[in-house]
Amino acid sequence: MSILASTAYHDGAFTSAGVRFACVDGDADQRLAAAWNQLRIDYPRFHRADRLSRLLLLSAAPFFEANGALAACDPETIGMLLCTCTGSMESDARYQALLRDEGVASPALFVPTLPSIALGELSIRHGLHGSGVCLMMPAPSASALAPAIGMLKQQGMRHIVCGWADTFASHARSAFAAIALETWADTHLNQLQSLFDEH
Amino acid sequence: MSGAPIWIGAAHCVSALGEGPRFHLQRMRDGGTALRTVPGLTAKPMFAGLIPDELLPAGPRRIQRLLDRCLLELLDDLKPRPHERWLLVVATTKGDIAAMEQGDAAASALPLLGEHARQRCGFGAQPLVVSLACASGTAAFILACSAIEQDRYDHAIVIGADALSRFVLEGFASLYALDAVPCRPFDAHRAGTTLGEACAAVAISRDRDRIPEVIGRWVAGSIAHDANHISGPSRTGEGLLRAVQNALRIADLRASDIAAVNAHGTGTAYNDAMESIAFERCGLSDAPLSGYKGWFGHTLGAAGLLETIVAVQALREGTVLRTLGLSEPGVPGRVNAISADAAVPGRMLLKTSSGFGGCNAAVIIEAES
Known part of the structure; x- marks a missing residue:
């Protein structure tokens, strides 16, 4: 098995290892917080991170928990591959609204106006020094990710956190996989696409 | 993996300094900085590298005009053929963030910039749009070369672009990351960077004869x-x-x-x-x-x-x-x-x-x- 584990989040419903948690109350941020709290992970930085980063931190968290798919892997060889359409648009809109309405640029709101900040947050959370890249695409496409997966393998990554995260306004959605690259082949791309399609 | 060499050529670029790699080299040997105070973009004028408008083709969106400036010349050099395996990789940090400034969030989505470039190239395959902060251009280059090494493609166009915007200028200023004078990398008295806009593109191929001026x-x-x-x-x-x-x-x-x-x-x-x-x-x-x-x-x-x-x-x-x-x-x-x-x-x-x-x-x- 190359896809070791997977998670999915869809506007309040978080699924990991076949267990589903659903919270339909509140706005997108409150639902995301409820899903995170259900994991009972003590990491206050989660709540200070931007929305895309929180979505990625939540989606990847079960992989690194005790007995998680990547818990025993060397963090130096765990790569990151994020694909998204809206990227940092939620953060962009918040920063832009303050700049437009108050004439003030907030450094705290400016920094997360890059989608790859989410990779930075994930790398900090789990001590991942390895390779990683963020690809912008209109919809999750496993075949479009194939060259990047190959690149991460070329650069010595043995496992990757790989998936789709998208959030803007009231919408937040993700589908992530923990993948072992040693046994990975393009023939597994349909399994990754199925994960995207299911969620 | 293929061990065959991968060649880089057909380079094009446009920045505040001017247009073309040779012109850049000449200006950098003989001339001074292209960084100037730019009025009108921000509340307080700042030094920045603004491309003279006359260097860009006509068009409704500045970031597309930057892309077109390099892409059209590159395509004229390359003339990609339908049966060839071409990959298009686009690097950007903020794409058409001006659309967000103008109230159209959806139009600022970065995949749209990739789609614009794909249509210009006439490629069928989905472009790869890389956004890895200020490492985007270098990462895009690595990804394109790797894709050819993996034998997924024979040739690639890699293009990187970002336009100046109040959004980004004010953001860097809020971090106290901009120098009051043109930036002074590695100098003892450096006090920040200076932002600029540019587009740069190269072609990459396993076939040395396929791209002009390697x-x-x-x-x-x-x-x-x-x-x-x-x-x-x-x-x-x-x-x-x-x-x-x-x-x-x-x-x-x-x-x-x-x-x-x-x-x-x-x-x-x-x-x-x-x-x-x-x-x-x-x-x-x-x-x-x-x-x-x-x-x-x-x-x-x-x-x-x-x-x-x-x-x-x-x-x-x-x-x-x-x-x-x-x-x-x-x-x-x-x-x-x-x-x-x-x-x-x-x-x-x-x-x-x-x-x-x-x-x-x-x-x-x-x-x-």
Whole structure:
């Protein structure tokens, strides 16, 4: 098995290892917080991170928990591959609204106006020094990710956190996989696409 | 994996300095900075590298005009044929962020920029749009070369672009990351970077005869993360150290094989300090090192490609161009930052980029004589 584990989040419903948690109350941020709290992970930085980063931190968290798919892997060889359409648009809109309405640029709101900040947050959370890249695409496409997966393998990554995260306004959605690259082949791309399609 | 060489050529670029790699090289040898105070973009005028409007083709969106400026020339050179396996890789940090400023959030989505470029190229395959902060251009280059090495494609166009915007200028100003004068990378009195806009593009191919004017050969590349801080680089250069060492390992090279280093060199206190420490730790203290942002500014998603093109062109002629704005070196790591153009005997270039989120990218290219 190359896809070791997977998670999915869809506007309040978080699924990991076949267990589903659903919270339909509140706005997108409150639902995301409820899903995170259900994991009972003590990491206050989660709540200070931007929305895309929180979505990625939540989606990847079960992989690194005790007995998680990547818990025993060397963090130096765990790569990151994020694909998204809206990227940092939620953060962009918040920063832009303050700049437009108050004439003030907030450094705290400016920094997360890059989608790859989410990779930075994930790398900090789990001590991942390895390779990683963020690809912008209109919809999750496993075949479009194939060259990047190959690149991460070329650069010595043995496992990757790989998936789709998208959030803007009231919408937040993700589908992530923990993948072992040693046994990975393009023939597994349909399994990754199925994960995207299911969620 | 294929061990066949991968060639780089058909380079095009446009920045505040002007248009074309040769013109850039000439201006950088003989002229001064293109950085000027730019009125009207921000509440307080700032130094920036603004492309003269007459250099860009007509069009409704500035970022598309930047892309078109390079793409149309590149396509004219290449004339891709339908049966060929071409990959298109686009690098940007903020794409059409001006659309967000104008109230149209949906139009600012970065995949739309990739789609614009794909339509210009007439390619059927979905483009890869890389957004890895200020390492986007370098990372896009690595991804394209890797895709060819993996035998997924035979040729690739890599293009990086970002336009100046109030959104980004005010953001960098809010971080106190902009110098009051044109940036001074690696100088003791540096006080921040200067932003610019640019577009830069290259063609990459396993078939040397398929691309005009080969400028270099791809050797290796790697990306690594600091895992340390979101908006500040690692004080010990952990990510950059790993990116450079991994690129050297993949290439089976030693640090002493590197003829010249073209650094990210933003001119901020922390970036340049981090780079100097990482390069010293990599054993690159003696390699001539320069950063080019003093001429055309920090061009964000275009920076890695633009600076690579110019550095490779210079190295083809046996020189490393100086770091404009550097008069008194002042970084904690021992590096050979040069303030005057220097002749070098080798052809192996190391180009690095680093960005918010703690990302770092390193590529090694052998300049073609």
